[in-house]
Amino acid sequence: MAASTASAPPHQDRLKSFGFDDGREEGLREYIFARPDLETSLRNNPKAVLAAISEYTAKKRMITFGEVKINKCRELLAQMNPPPKALIELGTYVGMSAIGWGDILKSLNPGEESQCKVFAMELDPKFAAIARDLVDLAGLKDIVTVLEGPAADNIRALKTSHTVDKVDVAFFDQWQESYKPDLIVCEESGIFRKGTVILADNTDSPGTPDYNQYLEESSGRQGGVKYQNVKHETASKIAKIILASTVLEVP
Ligand SMILES: C[S@@+](CC[C@H](N)C(=O)[O-])C[C@H]1O[C@@H](n2cnc3c(N)ncnc32)[C@H](O)[C@@H]1O
Numbered sequence: 430m431a432a433s434t435a436s437a438p439p440h441q442d443r444l445k446s447f448g449f450d451d452g453r454e455e456g457l458r459e460y461i462f463a464r465p466d467l468e469t470s471l472r473n474n475p476k477a478v479l480a481a482i483s484e485y486t487a488k489k490r491m492i493t494f495g496e497v498k499i500n501k502c503r504e505l506l507a508q509m510n511p512p513p514k515a516l517i518e519l520g521t522y523v524g525m526s527a528i529g530w531g532d533i534l535k536s537l538n539p540g541e542e543s544q545c546k547v548f549a550m551e552l553d554p555k556f557a558a559i560a561r562d563l564v565d566l567a568g569l570k571d572i573v574t575v576l577e578g579p580a581a582d583n584i585r586a587l588k589t590s591h592t593v594d595k596v597d598v599a600f601f602d603q604w605q606e607s608y609k610p611d612l613i614v615c616e617e618s619g620i621f622r623k624g625t626v627i628l629a630d631n632t633d634s635p636g637t638p639d640y641n642q643y644l645e646e647s648s649g650r651q652g653g654v655k656y657q658n659v660k661h662e663t664a665s666k667i668a669k670i671i672l673a674s675t676v677l678e679v680p
Contacts, residue, residue: 507537
């Protein structure tokens with residue numbers, strides 16, 4: 430991973446320690462595409478696709494950004510004025526949250542759906558391919574683009590490859606050691622504006638102490654991006670907190 434620290438375990442070790450990449454991801458795709466209601470209720474229906482993914486991931490105990498958290502984020506993004514249209518996601522896995530973002534942006538921007546853009550970034554090509562298939566099934570491929578590779582590289586290329594100047598929302602759900610370095614890449618790439626909201630999962634568990642500290646100390650840092658940080662508790666059983674950091678000032 431380009432943005433990880435020298436002591437961070439490599440991607441394959443992280444996959445094993447978290448129980449990723451053991452066949453359940455391909456199993457999810459097979460399960461969804463074999464469902465008898467594929468054409469009648471799942472196709473072009475993001476909420477039904479999310480429910481179907483949840484059914485499988487709960488049974489197989491897969492780690493995804495579940496519906497409880499997606500609905501909490503739906504509430505948070507609904508409070509933004511104007512409604513968010515451009516969102517980046519760092520860490521897409523099989524596409525659960527990416528489908529959630531596509532659905533949320535679409536419903537917050539009636540009549541302006543074509544202006545909504547989600548760039549969902551996933552390190553692992555196998556997971557990215559599954560996410561693409563599920564996004565496509567949900568009818569969101571015009572809104573959600575799944576980009577492969579380290580998020581840091583894709584963020585640096587956003588302005589040139591995808592003509593994205595600023596993002597309204599960034600969602601952090603990659604390996605935790607990359608949170609702080611990737612945040613700095615976002616700052617240096619100039620994609621944040623006053624009012625951009627950075628949502629982060631897992632800041633309480635497994636925990637991202639260096640990222641949290643960097644955000645908390647931003648007000649005292651000369652010439653840096655300044656943030657207001659709010660912890661939102663969810664009813665999730667583990668990693669209950671979604672940390673929302675709103676950009677107050679960019680230099
Ligand atoms: C917790 S999962 C993401 C869950 C996903 N957001 C969901 O909705 O279920 C973490 C994912 O981040 C990916 N990842 C880790 N480091 C990354 C990086 N630097 N850039 C992009 N993806 C990364 C991993 O391959 C893994 O699929």
